[in-house]
Amino acid sequence: MRKVVRGFYSVAHSVKLCRPNVIAAYPITPQTEIVENLASMYANGELGDCEYVTAESEFGAASILVGASAAGARTFTATCSQGLILMSEVLINAAGMRLPIVLVNTNRALSAPLSIWNDHQDSMTLRDAGIMQIHVESNQEAHDMIPVAFKVAENQRVMLPFIINMDGYKLTHAYEPIELLEQETVDEFLPPYDPPIYMTTKNPLTFGCYAPPHCYAEFRVVMQNAMDRARNELEKAYGEWAEITGRNWGGHIATENVDDAELIAITMGSLTGMVRDVISELRNQGKKVGLLKIRSLRPFPAKEIRNALKDVEKILVFERAVSFGHEGPVGIEVKSACFGLTPEFYSFAVGLGGRDIPREEILKIIGDVYDGKVEQGFHFRTVKPFEEVIV
Amino acid sequence: MKVRITLGGVSKPHSSKNMKTGDWGTEYPVVDEETCTACRTCEYLCPDSCIVVVEKDEKKVAVPDYDYCKGCGVCFSVCPVDAIRMELKEVYKLEVC
Numbered sequence: 001m002r003k004v005v006r007g008f009y010s011v012a013h014s015v016k017l018c019r020p021n022v023i024a025a026y027p028i029t030p031q032t033e034i035v036e037n038l039a040s041m042y043a044n045g046e047l048g049d050c051e052y053v054t055a056e057s058e059f060g061a062a063s064i065l066v067g068a069s070a071a072g073a074r075t076f077t078a079t080c081s082q083g084l085i086l087m088s089e090v091l092i093n094a095a096g097m098r099l100p101i102v103l104v105n106t107n108r109a110l111s112a113p114l115s116i117w118n119d120h121q122d123s124m125t126l127r128d129a130g131i132m133q134i135h136v137e138s139n140q141e142a143h144d145m146i147p148v149a150f151k152v153a154e155n156q157r158v159m160l161p162f163i164i165n166m167d168g169y170k171l172t173h174a175y176e177p178i179e180l181l182e183q184e185t186v187d188e189f190l191p192p193y194d195p196p197i198y199m200t201t202k203n204p205l206t207f208g209c210y211a212p213p214h215c216y217a218e219f220r221v222v223m224q225n226a227m228d229r230a231r232n233e234l235e236k237a238y239g240e241w242a243e244i245t246g247r248n249w250g251g252h253i254a255t256e257n258v259d260d261a262e263l264i265a266i267t268m269g270s271l272t273g274m275v276r277d278v279i280s281e282l283r284n285q286g287k288k289v290g291l292l293k294i295r296s297l298r299p300f301p302a303k304e305i306r307n308a309l310k311d312v313e314k315i316l317v318f319e320r321a322v323s324f325g326h327e328g329p330v331g332i333e334v335k336s337a338c339f340g341l342t343p344e345f346y347s348f349a350v351g352l353g354g355r356d357i358p359r360e361e362i363l364k365i366i367g368d369v370y371d372g373k374v375e376q377g378f379h380f381r382t383v384k385p386f387e388e389v390i391v
Numbered sequence: 392m393k394v395r396i397t398l399g400g401v402s403k404p405h406s407s408k409n410m411k412t413g414d415w416g417t418e419y420p421v422v423d424e425e426t427c428t429a430c431r432t433c434e435y436l437c438p439d440s441c442i443v444v445v446e447k448d449e450k451k452v453a454v455p456d457y458d459y460c461k462g463c464g465v466c467f468s469v470c471p472v473d474a475i476r477m478e479l480k481e482v483y484k485l486e487v488c
Contacts, residue, residue: 098399159398197401209402210410218396 001180007172010139010180011078011104012037014146016047017186021073021193024053024064028083029116030168031106035078058083062090062101069099070207072198074150077101080168081108081122088126094161095130096219097208098226100153100193101161102146106168107269107320109353117354118168120269120320123297124329130223131161132230133297135268139176141249142166147181147190148237154193158230160223165297167270169354179247189244231299238295252301254293255308257283261290263314263370266334268294271318271350271357278362287370294330302337309338316369317347318362319378327378346374348381355382416462418477424452426474433466433475442466 005013011034015023023042025035042052051068055061058079065075079087084105094101105123109115123133132153136142145164153162166172199205211219235251242248257279258264267275272293282289292308294301309315315338319328326332331347346369351357361382368374420442429444429451441460444453453475455466467475 096400196398204404206400206402206404206406208400209406210412211400212410215394215396218394219400222396222398 001182002177003180004175004177005139005180006033006175007106007139007142007166008033009037010143010176010178011146011166012041013180014143014186015076016041017181017183018076018147018150018190019048019074019192020050020076022051022053022065022068022075023047023077024055024061024068024075025077026055026058026061026079026083028058028079028081030108030118030172031078031080031083031104033172034104034106038076058086059090062087062094065101066090066094066097066099066207069094069101070097070199070205072193072195074154074193075099075101076103078104078106080106081110081116084122085110085125088129091126091131091161092129093208095223098159098223099161099207100150100159102149102153102164103161104142104146104164104166106172107165108168115353116168118170118320119352119354120165120329121322121352123163123165124321124323126163127298127329130227131163131298132158132227132234133163133165134234134295135165135297136171136295137270137272137293139166139171139174140178140247142171143178143181144241144245144247144249147186148234148241150193151190151237152230152234154195155230155233156194156196158226158233159196160226160230165269170270179245181245185244189240227299231296231301234296234299250293250295251304252294252296252299253304253308254295256291258290258292258308258312260288261312262288263316263366264290264292264309264312265366266292266294266315266317266330268297268318268330269320271320274357274359274362275318275366278359278366281363282366282370287367289366289370297333300333300337302333305334305337306341309334309343310341312343314344314346314369316366317345318365319347319349320351322349322352331378344376346376347378349378350382352380352382357382411458413456413458413460416460416480417483418462418464418479419457419460420455420462420464420466420475421478422453422455423474423476424450426472427452428472428474429453430471432469432471436465436469438463438465 149162317331
């Protein structure tokens with residue numbers, strides 16, 4: 001059924017259809033209305049066999065889900081920014097405990113200075129946590145990826161937490177016509193959670209017990225192996241999703257106009273739409289430019305990215321975060337995937353802390369790189385002239 | 392022999408009994424049994440339940456459990472009659488010239 005809804009609802013509706021058993025959450029802008037929608041559904045008795053817990057903090061919310069997941073429940077929460085990093089101590093544990101908690105992160109900048117607006121700095125801090133992470137471009141893609149996330153996280157060959165990243169405000173607050181899923185479609189795609197091990201009051205267990213040096217390393221090897229298997233399972237789930245819904249969002253990456261491209265622009269998240277539009281305009285002017293959208297960040301699709309970039313002359317990455325002391329994090333990843341290839345490389349951090357990213361700026365960046373007017377390396381753009389003073 | 396890795400580091404109850412953590416610390420508490428009044432202050436406040444008052448030679452005294460004591464020194468700090476002192480483990484004693 002097609003309805004015009006906000007990003008919040010597109011997530012909440014899909015979560016409801018996944019039949020969660022425990023939702024624990026703490027409000028944080030721009031996530032709050034996701035869990036407000038779920039709380040309303042819970043209060044209206046629409047969530048079936050589900051407990052909704054209002055936690056005292058994000059740390060508490062994540063901890064409640066660790067307990068619930070260890071007891072065999074299908075679990076969900078949503079957060080972002082300071083909330084995500086407050087959860088991080090617990091979520092990194094959940095990864096090691098191999099608990100398939102699914103989380104929507106409505107990407108928001110990190111403090112300080114305080115910002116409630118969008119960039120990708122928050123989820124980048126959890127890049128190495130052992131948590132699967134994908135980025136979505138639209139609210140329909142967010143809606144569609146919730147069942148995919150549960151399916152892959154709970155796959156017994158994987159068993160890892162899953163973060164779906166969607167841009168705060170730019171997606172969450174936006175109204176879009178959404179093809180809302182039907183219960184039968186989700187039931188057909190997503191089987192009930194069948195945990196390989198779970199605790200009960202009669203069968204108490206310790207999750208994530210102490211591992212001295214004689215066995216710790218092996219636990220980390222099996223996490224890496226699980227991520228490697230997740231690469232295939234995720235790809236399979238993307239394909240299966242496209243088959244049953246008719247909406248094909250691509251695999252780990254999605255490419256357009258790359259085959260003969262001299263320049264390929266790389267994006268993640270909601271910026272992709274505008275970059276696609278600019279690429280299409282430049283194509284009409286006869287410029288050989290293409291688009292590569294990264295969907296899966298962890299597991300990282302290095303092979304697919306390398307394959308798409310192997311013949312290109314110029315790589316241009318649009319960054320929404322900074323690894324201070326180095327450069328943009330996506331560029332670092334892309335370059336590692338392209339080791340041994342010798343394209344020119346450019347990356348541009350744009351729209352930090354919700355700074356507007358004008359279409360003409362994207363057009364200028366791509367055009368200037370295409371015409372050889374920019375030095376290779378990492379640049380900040382959409383930044384004003386400034387001077388730093390003491391108060 | 393292969394190392395056994397459980398999914399998620401899951402273990403059955405009581406496995407910590409076999410996992411002695413007493414070697415983590417640098418110092419260890421020593422109770423002067425003559426001075427100890429068995430007031431149980433250390434027993435109440437030990438964060439790892441590693442010191443308990445027991446009957447010993449017809450006198451009640453506090454006895455540390457060196458299998459799990461991590462040498463935090465809380466018992467030493469709270470003892471109202473200064474019956475507990477902390478000693479450096481042999482392995483950490485180093486002659487410095």
